[in-house]
Structures are given as C-alpha cells and as structure tokens.
Amino acid sequence: MLGSLTRSLGLTVFFFVLLGLVYPLVETGIGQAAFGHQANGSLTAHGSPLVGQQWKGPRWFQGRPDSDDPMATGGTNLGPRSKVLLQDTRKQDALLTREGIAPTPDLVTTSGSGVDPDISPADAYAQVTTVARARGLSVTAVRSLVKSQVQEPQFGFLGSSYIDVLQLNERLAALR
Amino acid sequence: MTFFWTILAMVAVLGVAWRYLGSYMAAVFEGRTNWLSFIEKPVYKVLRIDPDSEQTWQRYATGVIVFSGVALAFGYAIFRLQGVLPFNPQHLPGVAPATAWNTIVSFVTNTNWQSYSGETTLSYLSQMGDLAVQNFVSAAVGIAVAVALIRGFARRDSKTIGNFWTDLVRANLYVLLPIAFVAAIIFVSQGALQTLAGPAHISDALNGASQIIPRGPVASQEVIKQLGTNGGGFFNANGADPFENPTGLTNIMSILLILIIPVALTYTFGKMVGSVRQGAAILAVMAVLFGGWLGIASVSEHQANPAVAAAGVSQIHGPAGDVGNMEGKEVRFGDTSSALYAVTSTQTSTGSVDGAEDSYTPMGGFALLTGMQLGEVSPGGVGSGLYGMLLFAIITVFIGGLMVGRTPEYLGKKIQAREVKLASMGVLVMPITVLVLTAISVSVHAGRIGPLNAGPHGFSEILYDFTSVTNNNGSAFAGIGASSNYYNIINTVGLLMGRFAIIVPVLALAGSLAVKKPVAATAGSFRTDVPMFGFLLIGVVLIVGALTFFPALSLGPIVEQLSNGRFF
Numbered sequence: 001m002l003g004s005l006t007r008s009l010g011l012t013v014f015f016f017v018l019l020g021l022v023y024p025l026v027e028t029g030i031g032q033a034a035f036g037h038q039a040n041g042s043l044t045a046h047g048s049p050l051v052g053q054q055w056k057g058p059r060w061f062q063g064r065p066d067s068d069d070p071m072a073t074g075g076t077n078l079g080p081r082s083k084v085l086l087q088d089t090r091k092q093d094a095l096l097t098r099e100g101i102a103p104t105p106d107l108v109t110t111s112g113s114g115v116d117p118d119i120s121p122a123d124a125y126a127q128v129t130t131v132a133r134a135r136g137l138s139v140t141a142v143r144s145l146v147k148s149q150v151q152e153p154q155f156g157f158l159g160s161s162y163i164d165v166l167q168l169n170e171r172l173a174a175l176r
Numbered sequence: 177m178t179f180f181w182t183i184l185a186m187v188a189v190l191g192v193a194w195r196y197l198g199s200y201m202a203a204v205f206e207g208r209t210n211w212l213s214f215i216e217k218p219v220y221k222v223l224r225i226d227p228d229s230e231q232t233w234q235r236y237a238t239g240v241i242v243f244s245g246v247a248l249a250f251g252y253a254i255f256r257l258q259g260v261l262p263f264n265p266q267h268l269p270g271v272a273p274a275t276a277w278n279t280i281v282s283f284v285t286n287t288n289w290q291s292y293s294g295e296t297t298l299s300y301l302s303q304m305g306d307l308a309v310q311n312f313v314s315a316a317v318g319i320a321v322a323v324a325l326i327r328g329f330a331r332r333d334s335k336t337i338g339n340f341w342t343d344l345v346r347a348n349l350y351v352l353l354p355i356a357f358v359a360a361i362i363f364v365s366q367g368a369l370q371t372l373a374g375p376a377h378i379s380d381a382l383n384g385a386s387q388i389i390p391r392g393p394v395a396s397q398e399v400i401k402q403l404g405t406n407g408g409g410f411f412n413a414n415g416a417d418p419f420e421n422p423t424g425l426t427n428i429m430s431i432l433l434i435l436i437i438p439v440a441l442t443y444t445f446g447k448m449v450g451s452v453r454q455g456a457a458i459l460a461v462m463a464v465l466f467g468g469w470l471g472i473a474s475v476s477e478h479q480a481n482p483a484v485a486a487a488g489v490s491q492i493h494g495p496a497g498d499v500g501n502m503e504g505k506e507v508r509f510g511d512t513s514s515a516l517y518a519v520t521s522t523q524t525s526t527g528s529v530d531g532a533e534d535s536y537t538p539m540g541g542f543a544l545l546t547g548m549q550l551g552e553v554s555p556g557g558v559g560s561g562l563y564g565m566l567l568f569a570i571i572t573v574f575i576g577g578l579m580v581g582r583t584p585e586y587l588g589k590k591i592q593a594r595e596v597k598l599a600s601m602g603v604l605v606m607p608i609t610v611l612v613l614t615a616i617s618v619s620v621h622a623g624r625i626g627p628l629n630a631g632p633h634g635f636s637e638i639l640y641d642f643t644s645v646t647n648n649n650g651s652a653f654a655g656i657g658a659s660s661n662y663y664n665i666i667n668t669v670g671l672l673m674g675r676f677a678i679i680v681p682v683l684a685l686a687g688s689l690a691v692k693k694p695v696a697a698t699a700g701s702f703r704t705d706v707p708m709f710g711f712l713l714i715g716v717v718l719i720v721g722a723l724t725f726f727p728a729l730s731l732g733p734i735v736e737q738l739s740n741g742r743f744f
Contacts, residue, residue: 004239007341008246010223015348016250018215019312020305023353027360027396031370034361039370041391041419047378050367050418053385060383064507070389071295071375073413075504075532077655079633080482081736083743085503085535089487103489109481109503112416112514112531118507120499157181159424160510173382 049164052117058099058134061127061172063165064106065092066114075112100130118162121150137175145171179474179512182428186435193436194459198443204350205323205343206448212349219345230336233687236324237680239340240317244284244676247313251280251306255298264299265374266390271297278664279408283310285675286318286525286557288401288408288650289667291659295390295411300372307408308397312356315404315437316347318559321679322441323448325563328686329587330449332694337686351437352403359399359433367422368395394419402433405557407527407650415517415530416506427509427530431520438524438555441562449587453705458565461713465554469543470519476540477501477515483743501540504532515540518651522547525557527650534629534637534653541653542733545640548647550721551606557648563682568720569704570599570685572713576702585701588694595685602681606646607724609673613642613666614728622662628655631744636732641667646674
C-alpha cells in the first residue's frame with residue numbers, strides 16, 4: 001500500500017512533466033516553426049477564416065445564423081421537436097425571404113460550434129441575386145466569384161463541399 | 177458516394193492498424209520491444225520498480241486505485257490553484273470546487289464529461305497538465321487492465337497477472353505518445369491551434385465585427401483526446417470547433433484515432449492467447465454492431481430536421497445527395513460524416529462530438545444513446561471495450577453451456593460459478609447505476625430543472641446524462657444544465673461506479689482465470705472462433721441491453737419519434 005502510494009506519486013510527477021509539459025511544449029515548438037500561420041489561428045487582416053462572423057445586410061454574403069462568439073462556442077442544443085427551434089426557424093425563414101433569398105436548410109439552422117465559418121455552395125448561390133443587386137454588380141460576375149470559392153471535399157471524398165464566408169466576402173469587396 | 181469512400185478508407189486503415197498495431201502492442205506488453213528503454217529504465221530505477229516482478233490481482237487492483245486516487249488529488253489541486261500557477265495568459269481564477277471535482281473525476285475515469293467551458297474556465301496549465309495528462313494516463317490504465325485480463329486467459333497455473341506500473345508506463349510511452357506526437361503535427365498543418373499566446377483581438381473593417389478569439393495548445397490535446405477515447409474538448413464546442421477539428425481530413429483522422437487502439441487490441445488479445453482467430457471473432461462481433469448502429473444514425477441524420485421541414489424550407493437535392501439534418505452540424509463535415517463521428521464516439525468511450533447531438537433526429541439520438549447502453553463494446557474504449565466484450569463472451573459461453581448441459585469453457589479455461597458471478601457483476605453495474613440515478617433525478621426538483629428541452633426530449637437529456645457518465649463516455653445531450661451543483665456531484669457517482677466497480681471485478685476475474693489449468697478441447701467443446709459463437713454473443717449483448725433499457729427508451733426517443741408531428 002505504501003509502496004503503491006510512493007510509486008503513484010512518483011509516476012504522477014513523471015507523467016506531469018513528460019506528458020503535461022514536455023510533450024505539448026515540443027509540439028508547440030514544432031507547430032510554430034513548421035506551420036506558424038495555422039498554429040496561431042490562421043489570422044488575416046479581417047479575422048480568422050476558421051471563425052464565422054456576422055455579416056449584416058444584402059451587400060454581403062451571410063453565413064449561418066450563429067451567434068459567432070468564439071469565447072462561447074456550442075450549438076443551441078434544441079431538440080428536433082422543440083417548439084423554440086420551430087419558432088426560430090420560421091423567424092429566420094421569414095427574414096431571408098424578405099431579403100429575397102430562398103431559404104436553404106443551412107441558412108435557417110445554427111451550427112454545432114456556433115462559429116461555423118462556412119456555407120454550402122447552394123447557400124451561396126441562393127444569395128447571388130440579392131448581393132449583386134445591392135452592389136450594382138452583374139449576377140454573372142458574382143456567380144462566377146462564388147464558383148471560384150467552392151472548396152471541394154478533401155482528396156475528393158472527405159467531408160462536404162463548402163465556401164468560406166470570410167474569404168468569399170474579402171473577394172467580393174475587391175470586385176468591381 | 178463520398179460517404180462510401182470515407183467508409184472504405186476507414187476500413188482499410190483500420191485493417192492495417194489491426195494487424196500491425198495489434199502485434200506491436202502484444203510485443204510491448206510481453207516486453208519484447210524496448211526502443212524507449214532510455215526513458216523507461218531511469219524511471220524504474222528512481223521509483224524502485226522492478227520491471228520483472230509480478231503482481232497478484234489484488235496488488236494490481238490496489239495499484240490502479242491508489243494511482244487513480246493520487247491523480248484525483250493532484251489534478252484537483254492544479255484546477256483550484258491555476259490562478260497562481262504559470263501558463264495562464266487570460267488570468268483566470270481557480271476553478272470552482274464542484275466543477276473542479278466533477279472535471280477531475282471525469283478525466284481520471286476516462287470519461288471527460290464537459291461541465292466546464294474550456295475557453296473561459298481553464299488556464300493552459302490546467303489544459304496541458306491536467307486534461308491532457310489524464311487523457312494519456314486514464315487511457316493507459318484502461319489498456320493495462322485489458323492486458324491483465326488477457327494474461328488471465330493466456331497464463332496457466334499462475335498467481336500473478338503482470339505488473340501494473342510497467343504496464344502503465346509502457347502503454348503511455350510505447351503506444352500513446354508516439355502516435356499522438358505524429359498526429360498532432362498533422363492537425364496543426366490543417367489549422368488546429370498550437371500556441372501559448374493568449375486570445376487574439378480581431379476587428380474586421382469590412383463588417384465592423386469585433387471578436388476575441390481564444391487560443392492555446394489545442395492540437396497536442398485534441399489528438400490524445402481522440403486516441404485515448406477520452407473526448408473532453410479544449411473548447412466548449414469540442415470537435416465542432418474549427419480550431420480543434422478544422423477540415424475533413426482532421427475529422428476522419430479523429431475517427432481513426434478513436435478506433436485504432438480498441439480495434440487493434442482484439443489482435444493483441446488473439447496473439448497473446450495464442451489464436452488470432454479468437455481475436456478476429458471478437459472484432460467481427462464489434463464490427464457488426466458498429467455497422468448496424470452507423471446505418472441507423474446516418475440514415476436518420478440524412479433526413480430533414482423536423483422543425484425545418486415544418487417551417488416549410490424546401491430540401492435541396494444536390495449532386496452530392498440531399499441535405500439532411502443540419503441543425504447543430506458543421507457545413508464542412510455534412511450530415512453523414514457527422515453521424516459517423518458521433519457513432520464512433522458513442523460506441524467507444526470517447527464522447528467527443530463534431531456537432532450538437534442534442535439536435536439529432538429522434539432516431540439518430542436513439543442510435544447514440546443505445547450505442548452507449550450496450551456497454552460500449554463495439555469496439556469500446558481503449559482497453560475498456562475489450563474487457564467489456566470479454567465479460568459478455570463469458571456470459572455467452574455460460575448460456576451456451578446451459579443449453580447443452582456441460583461446464584462452459586472459454587479459451588481452454590473452465591468458466592465456473594465464480595467467473596460467471598464476476599462477469600455478471602461487471603455487466604450489471606452500468607445499467608443499475610444509470611437507471612437508479614435517472615430515477616432519482618426525475619424525482620427531485622434539482623434534477624427536473626436540468627433539461628433545456630421540454631417533453632420526451634427533456635427526459636432523454638437526463639437519461640443520456642447518466643448513460644454517458646456511467647459508461648465513462650462523456651458526450652451529452654448538452655442542453656442539460658450539467659454545471660449545476662446537483663449534476664456536478666451526482667454525476668461523479670456514476671463516473672466512479674462505471675469505472676472502478678467494473679475494473680475491480682475484471683481484475684478479480686483475471687486473477688481467478690490465471691490460476692486455472694487449461695483443459696484440452698474435445699469434440700464436445702463449444703468453439704468460440706466460429707460464426708455460431710459470434711451470433712450468440714451479438715444476441716447476448718443486444719438482449720441484455722434491450723431488457724434493461726427498453727422501458728426507459730420508450731419514454732424518451734421512441735415516444736418522440738412516434739409523436740406524429742407534435743412539437744414540445
């Protein structure tokens with residue numbers, strides 16, 4: 001029993017040093033040296049393409065109706081037969097319809113992270129006419145911008161096709 | 177179609193891992209590989225551990241419990257003292273007592289239930305030195321116990337079942353650390369964070385939005401969280417957070433990291449007991465159960481969300497298939513890949529999520545809940561999945577023996593009253609604990625105010641809570657107010673029961689099997705490496721699960737599914 005206790009104490013300290021300090025700090029060193037941009041959050045002048053932002057008004061492509069607060073991540077946790085979810089969905093549906101956007105499933109539901117940075121290609125195409133009209137751009141130009149931003153599934157089969165909303169809007173701002 | 181290729185790739189990688197990681201682990205625990213002895217030897221020397229000495233099951237179990245107890249105390253102290261310790265760029269104060277207690281118990285028991293929100297509660301030292309360290313060592317304890325049980329079957333006439341200290345050290349050094357080390361670098365390359373810098377402040381001139389982006393040493397923790405089937409996230413959103421799980425590649429890697437050790441351990445088992453076929457039989461049973469549940473979940477999640485359909489939003493029928501239930505899911509993963517992740521996480525003891533399971537369709541949620549309720553044996557947590565399945569195997573040969581009227585045997589060992597009692601204890605602790613704690617919680621006010629959702633889904637949240645903690649899973653129907661003092665404290669009862677009240681009978685079983693002399697197989701022996709045994713074993717797992725949980729399930733997801741368009 002006493003032997004177990006001293007060995008447990010000793011191993012706890014050993015594991016703390018090796019796995020709790022050496023391992024993460026060495027990984028941090030390697031990560032910073034080899035992939036410094038990603039390891040620090042892939043930050044650009046306008047934020048991180050990995051964190052969704054609020055885009056209000058018809059001049060921008062909007063993301064999913066998340067709260068987009070990276071300090072408080074998580075989904076709504078509303079069940080599939082929740083009255084609250086039904087109300088929220090109807091509200092979002094009406095909002096999009098008023099802006100001239102045909103609602104899609106992604107655009108009326110919130111994500112699991114609460115900061116989903118992406119929308120599906122269909123979600124973006126649904127917004128093309130509205131955005132083009134608000135900016136006085138041709139629909140064809142905006143549509144081809146959207147097309148150029150589609151990221152296909154990795155290696156052709158991992159995950160879904162998606163568009164990063166921040167990157168799309170950065171390109172949109174530069175479009176004349 | 178992409179989902180088909182995802183599954184195919186997964187099976188291929190797991191096949192390779194089964195064969196090679198499996199035989200490597202056998203070499204590790206039989207002491208045949210020593211490439212890290214330059215780290216290992218000095219530790220043994222300082223702590224006066226004789227790596228060649230052997231322990232009885234009682235000594236081995238004492239080691240498990242004392243080590244876990246010390247880990248609890250040490251970890252609790254770090255949480256409480258993080259305010260005055262280094263690596264705390266956000267200047268967070270010490271964690272509140274109930275949350276600190278709940279979190280350390282849940283990490284020591286390999287559960288990793290999240291009653292904390294990482295981004296606003298835990299310093300980097302707490303993340304690295306508490307969460308990540310326990311992610312390693314609690315997984316290593318699970319592997320050690322499974323290996324001890326394997327030795328029980330493999331040895332003859334032996335009073336001892338191995339040495340806990342060397343098993344613990346070797347599982348960490350030789351198995352977990354090297355895999356995690358490589359995987360973390362790939363995660364960083366994909367966009368996972370790995371920095372000691374504090375939060376970044378962003379203001380976007382385009383839209384006037386400003387954000388505080390929390391950061392930290394995420395990737396190193398993310399990979400061991402999956403590999404050790406732990407599941408506690410660096411951030412609140414867990415694997416849905418793009419900084420933990422940025423791409424389709426990290427998503428499939430998460431799934432593979434979760435599955436490789438539990439799957440490969442069946443090969444290790446076969447190899448160590450002298451018949452790889454025996455391990456393959458166990459793996460086949462696990463695969464059938466996994467496949468069945470994956471089918472239920474992925475088909476269910478590929479349906480429209482009932483609320484979205486009721487609001488009249490038309491479905492999109494694209495070339496890549498229809499868009500399913502996307503409430504609580506990430507666009508970059510999509511519906512079926514998210515379902516695959518969730519099934520993987522609940523059929524093991526992981527409990528990490530890449531979306532909100534609370535928002536799954538009624539039958540999707542049913543698949544996740546029942547995946548745990550079968551005892552997490554398909555393939556189960558690292559170590560715990562294998563020893564859980566071997567308990568069911570013992571009950572299966574016992575029932576088979578009753579049918580033909582002769583003393584059952586498994587792997588040449590006679591299964592007698594003592595073994596059957598210990599196996600039954602190990603199997604029944606979980607359902608009894610889950611159902612009693614659920615019954616208490618729906619009877620008291622503090623329990624009833626927990627759920628976020630109304631109607632049957634609220635009951636499901638409570639049932640899911642205790643199912644998850646007692647199975648040491650850690651996923652949640654996260655609407656439940658798990659951070660209240662009531663749930664923080666009562667959940668630790670489930671956590672400790674589900675871990676140690678199963679580990680002790682398993683080690684006792686290992687001890688009682690190790691002393692037995694093997695009996696020669698005869699024409700009358702019931703073979704355990706043939707499909708007939710597989711079918712019986714699946715039947716036993718399903719019948720035990722259904723008998724214990726069907727009444728409770730019918731009050732939750734089943735009535736929700738049958739509610740005929742009603743909203744609550």
